[in-house]
Amino acid sequence: MPDSYDFAIFGSGALAALLAGLLAHDHGRRVIRIAEPASPQRLPRTIDVALPLATRPEAWRLLRAAEAETLALFAATEAGDALMPATVKFVADRPDTQTALAHMVHVALGYGRRGRDGLFANVPRLVEEVSLAGSKVVQADHAQLEDNRLIVAGEALKADRIVLAGDIAVLDWLAEPPGLTVMPMTATLTAPTRRLPATVMRYPDRGVTLLQRADLTVLALVAGDHEAEARLASTLPGPFPLHRRATSRFRRLLSEDGAPVVGPHGQFFIAAGFGDVGAFFAPVLARFLAGKGNDDENAWFTAHAPDADRSAIADFVEVRP
């Protein structure tokens, strides 16, 4: 194992994996990724889908460009099946959420993503885990930090930049992540239900996101503990009583102003608060970290730094149940 790296990427999700792979292969950087091995039987903690409830045009422009790059990347690596088109429907209950959704619909339309009555078709969804097997990325299960040096399997390694990619990595290393709120989450897998109107259903006012699988089982991610079962059940079509096959608890970071938090923080570079869309930002984030971002990308990331004046990037803040 080499003892010196340009980047140490912490994170077990798709954002971290893609970021590490892109930095190593597209940008020629020396990268070590630290992530605990995960089993496919674990309930997913994200539904990686390229459709945020974001209203800022700059975010959408970046996302759409990165989305196209991500599609091309997967196609080029013969992993195209890992991305599947999904229908996504937003259901807004509160008037102010309906207004925000209306703004989002028009901005998305401006970048070619058309939605009607909150329903969007052909939205890329990452359906498989991103594997770095056989890549140039060095992988490790665990690492410790001592005096800015990484200790991996008892060996001290040097990394020029330590990136915490994704909510879990940030939560693992920062007791008080800047501009981010810890949200308790529940993932539930139900027995087969009646068919949902779309593959992915998002209920921002109920804190619920649903993903219906091919076998009609539903994976539900529910934010917050308060009345969580009632909120979840209110979004499901039945038949009731509906059996729960699996349930797990985890935490997610929600940005306090609705915009992702991306940038230097102490000895780390953090990327969190992306919700379910983080993986699709990987190409632009990799370019930015490699110092190859264009002016728009550099401006976007600079504005989203934890210590920046974020008043011009604040976005819709979903209800915190």
Added chain:
Amino acid sequence: MRLAADAAHQFGGIALDRSKPLRFRLNGRDIEGFVGDTVLSATLAAGVDTYGTLGETPIGLTEYFCPLVATRGGQPLPMDRLPATDDLDLTSVGARRNVRFRAPFNSLLHRLEQLPDPGWQHVAAETTRAADLLIVGGGIAGLAAAEAATTAGRSVILAERRPWLGGDARYFGAVGDEESPEELSDRLIATLKLRDSFTPLTRAEIFAVHSHGATLHQIVTDEAAPRGRIVTITASRILIATGATQRLPVFPGNRLPGVQTAIAAYHLAKRYGVSAGASAVIATQNNYAYRMALRLHDAGVAIRRVVDTRIHPQSRFVDFAKASGLTLASGQFPLLATPGQFAFANNGSAGAAATIEASQLIVAGAWQPDLALWMLAGCNVRWDRERSALVATGHLGTVALAGSAAGYRSMLACAESGRVAQAALFGEPHKPVADTEAGTDLETPDSPTPIAPVAAETPSFLSTGTSLATRTPGADTHAFSLGDVAAAVELGMIVPGDAGAIAEERGAPGGDLTASDWAPPAVAPPAGMPPYLARRFGDEPERLHLIVDRHRRFAIGALVYSNSGKPDPVAAIGVIVEAAEIGGIALIAKAALAANDRFIVETATGPSPARKKPD
């Protein structure tokens, strides 16, 4: 088949009264049995050994996997807990294949892709019972805990899923001069019977654990006809002594009719005098299966071979088996089961070294502590590499574990752990439990539960239970049992560090969801401009009523441009923020207003010219 009434080792069935034959109907077929039988044991004795098919694969009928049965209009009841009685007319519950002419005689013909839910959690409790301590599990640990608790003046309710008390201990037999499991359990039961503060509930399965008690489904047998009821138990302390489950070795065909675990075969013979056939092959990774082989041999079952994954194992039971003339093979594992024929391979090989014909294959794997209720109570489990099993972690002040569920191995340690755990639950001083198995230092230890290579078209199941999880990669929607998770770890399907979390995710998913009309409470929208519009159109954008004609209205969110070029939302100079009777109210950048009096509003159906509404 029934073993002889006077078969050795009481393998004629200690639960049966052979002087009282009975007859009932199941799916239109007459089944004969004896008083003391369960519907399941009598059905198995009648040669019905198949629950149904999963796809094209027949799956055996066992204590761990059997359907609910119901009389016409009656409640569905589990056939392993339902006593057989004369004149019952039962139908097994669940989807069945079309019964064809000359349908298989030995099958209940169910389709097993989707199993019916008994739905007990949606039935109101018929009665509530209260006690100081609820003990779950009527094995040695549970009985010893009950004896100690009642001696200390506490009231105890003991719930046991099976129709009898005593648990699995008697499968292992006595060690040296120690009291035998039968003697110990009989002594404890006799003591407890005399105590008014002790209430045993047999045929009672706990399906929910809550903060101060649990809810169970029990089959009541002291009325004219057996029936089910829901009972809520209120108790300030809960002791979980649910024992351990014998793991199923993973090989193709391991759930075929005629394949069963050694502990299941033991109870069938011992309690009900039932054997799955006149001959058997025993496949094991431990010493106690030799004891089982010897007993079956003595009871009249032809033991074709005892196959051990260990090489030249040393054990008193192995010596007894040799002395009895049994054929033994070591260093082999079960490779493939087909009806009536079982193939074995040498360790490290994928080719059959021996194929043996027999009525049944009895398999013995490692023991997985039954921690399902422990997880339901909100406690945790983790993978223990040394034991190759999921073990309990975490702590709840009002819930404790005892016996083999807590990881104890010897009978005396299980009994002592029951006594100690109940004392600890009530804050009394207690000593650590010593767990030593006499004589085991001279015996070959257990080896891991065998795993065979995959075979095309013959699934390998991970456990004996209802999940029907197989080693097929990507099958992630199963309700994994603890046995499934343990097998999946050993197969490399699950990372050991994830095993506890997966077991908890799948093992304690929470109760069924019920319909909800929950709606977000109404709140006043925030005053002023929403934060997501802040500084988007300069620091001081102006509100402007834009119109195009007398009719058209602009939707909120529609972007406003200064010209008709290709729209890029970043270049928009404004946005419609409020509906109006005609047109819409826009927020426009101040700088853009100075240069424009004509605008383009980009609507969902295309661009529309717009102008300021005249005052």
